[in-house]
Amino acid sequence: MPKDNLNQDNIEISRRKMMGLVVGVINLGLIGAIVGPMVGFAAAPLGNKRKSRWVELMDESRIKPGEVKEVNYSLLVVDGYHEVEQKFTVFLRRSEEDVICIDPACTHLGCRVDYHADQHKFICPCHGGVFDDEGTNKSGPPPKPLERHPVKIEAGKIWISREV
Amino acid sequence: MSQKTYKPKDAPTLSPEVKVDEPREAVSSEERLQIERPSLRDWMDLRLGWYGFVRKNLDEPMPAGVGWWQTLGNLLMTLLVFQFITGFALAMYYSPSPDSAHASVKHLTYEVGLGSFIRGLHSWGSTVIVIAVVLHMLRVFFWGSYKKPRELTWVVGVIIFQVILGFSFTGYLLPWDQKAYWATVVGTRIAATIPVVGHALLVFIRGGEEVGALTLTRFYSFHVMLLPASLILFTFLHLYLVRRHHIAGPVTPAKGAPVPFYPNQLFKDAIVLLFGVGLLIYLAVALPPGLEAIADPTGTDFSPRPEWYFLGLYELLKVMPSGWEVVATVIIPTGITIGMFALPWLDRSKSRHPAKRQWIIMSGFAAILLIGLMTLKGILETPPEHKKSEATLAGSSDIPKAEATQLESLGE
Structure with a gap:
């Protein structure tokens, strides 16, 4: 007191x-x-929800079965206070039956993987993660396969859907 | 009140015979108030008490055995002041927006007079500061200076260390070149490996799902507002505590009476500042800062690597088996950080002598060895610049490289 x-x-x-x-x-x-x-x-920003958008990539005829092709495209996206034309890269892989679309962001920490055609592998330059040509993780630190985007083929064109 | 009576057990005191330049309180304040036409110095001092303050600090007793190792704090503070000033200057020319950040850094580096030098001081400053702060902490660690009653001086020091790492992480993004962008993509992804809250934390740090405009403004805001304010606050607290508890002195008390801070210790400080700041200026001139191509989320010709002092963590991520990355990203760094904060309470021995607190010293060595080896591994394994282009060449016959179907922007 x-x-x-x-x-x-x-x-x-x-x-x-x-x-x-x-x-x-x-x-x-x-x-x-x-x-x-x-x-x-x-x-x-935690409240912002992403919407998926279909994007036309290219003619179906430009990719042969068994081939893996790197495709760059750009989209007008809202980045904070401005709209920018943002470039994206995906890998398309065509098998006999279908086309899959693989996102190049490594599932470990997000570096961009490269496709090594001679080995049929995706390899991450950061921590050495290796994925097969379908994007399945084979060795190194990545915990899961590379992400895939939905693909549809309409009127001979390959479309993919992505969230932006 | 308690301030006056407080004195740590091992507090050094100057013996009355020690000669200081002038009597500390030759004329009392009351007497000086009566002087009709005081000198400017007396006039100011009566209002500010400044000379008493300066005098007190210059006369601060240094125990025998204190010397070169105790100059690192002063070096660190001087380097931080340099960062503050060069940062203020850089902000005059910098624009934190993806449209203009890279161009503004390019402009200030290559077109503005002395731009390369000022930016060189700032970017090399961060490296020299990391070295100085680590040496400073190692000195305190091996001397056991964090022991009672200086626990909180250490804790505040660890906070300052974290703030410095925060500065370097947020500052690294600002040039918005490839190196900056990709180091931040990977660095922020580390947050996403935390179970449950990881993704929300990632979005919070980035200001969105991807590293973009809002990441840049966010990092800029932290880098120039929150972190400097915290740094100033905690630095003053640290200095206050250092003065309140006085310098700890050597582990085994050296022979001889304490001497005042001025001139012996201040002289040593000045010599170290001469070499430390000299090194910084040399680096800024001899190895001017570069700027890579503008950040490109699709860039393939770039292998992301963090700043050298985060390489240890980066390498640790490489050796972790799949599914265990949370150990490298969260558990080990958090463990080391908690260990640092808790050090004064983990180390229960009364003695500050390294031989009397073996397990603490051993754990310290183990942590230093782990970080050192991982960093060394990272430095040795840094791919030569062209390693990647070879790989691209090897595959180039098969991949029609970037056969880009540059589509026009599609609305919804």
């Missing part, structure tokens, strides 16, 4: 405590008033 309160009555002490409490509550309110909106503002 503070010394200067010793000779005062209990009402005075509780009044002092009460005022201290109110100051504390106001201060907590002030902190909340700035920290709450601040966190919401900074975390706003």
Whole structure:
């Protein structure tokens, strides 16, 4: 108990405590008033949902069965405060039956894998992850196969869908 | 009140015979107030108390045996001030937007007078600071200076270390070249390996699913606002604690009486600053900072590598078997960080002597050895610049390289 309160009555002490409490509550309110909106503002991008979009890539005839082809394309995407033409790369692999579309982002930490045609493998330059030509992880650190994008063939054109 | 009576057990004190330049309080404040036409110095001092403050710090007693190893803190602080000033200058020319970041860095480096030098000081500064901070921490570690009552000085120091790493991670992205972009893609992906909250954390750090415009503004904001403010706050706290508890002195007390900080220790500090800052200026001039091609999310001719002091972590990721990457990305770094914070409480021995706290010293050596070997492995395995283009050449007969179907932008 503070010394200067010793000779005062209990009402005075509780009044002092009460005022201290109110100051504390106001201060907590002030902190909340700035920290709450601040966190919401900074975390706003968490609420953005991506939509999938179909993109026409190329003529079906330009890829032969057994072939793996690197395809670059660009899309107009919203990147924060501006719309940009963003470039993307995918690998198309055609087997006898169908065409699959493999995303080049390594499933380990997102470096871009290269296709080594002589070995029929995708190899990640960062940590040495190896995937077969269907994107299945074969060795190194990657925990799962390369991501695939849905493919459809309409009127001789190959389309893929991707989330942006 | 407690400030005046507080004195750590091992606090050094100057013996009355030690000669300092002038009497510390020749004329008391009350007496000086009575002087009718005080000198400017007295006038200012009465209002600021500045000379007393400076005097007190210059007379700070240094225990015998304190010397070159105790200059690192001063070096570190000076280098941080340099970063602050060069950073302020760079921000005058820099524009944190994917449209203009790369061009603005190119402009300030190659077209603005002294641009290459200022940017060189800033980018080499980050490297020299990492070396200085590690040496500073190793000194405190081996001297056991973090022991009672200096635990919180150490804890605040570890916070400053984390803030410095934050600076280097966020600053690395700002030039928006290939190296910057890909190091950030990989570096931020590390957050995604954390179970459950990983993905949300990734989106929060990047400001979206991909590294883009919002990642750049976010990193810039941290780099120039939050981190400098925290650094200043924690640096002052650290200095306050260093002065409050005084310098710990050698592990086994050396013979001899404590001497004032000025001039002996300050002279040593100045010599170290001369060499430290000299090295920095030499690096900035001899090895001017480069700038790679603008960030390209589709670029194939680029092998992402982090800054050298994150190479240890990068290599650790390589040796982790599939499915265990969370050990390298989260568990080991978090473990080391918690260990650093908790060091004063993990080390229970009363003695500061390394021989009396063997397991702590051994664990320290093990951690240093692990980080050192991994970093060395990373440096040795850095692919020569053209290793990748060979691989591309080998496959080039089979892959029609980037037979790009550059499509026009498609609306929905």
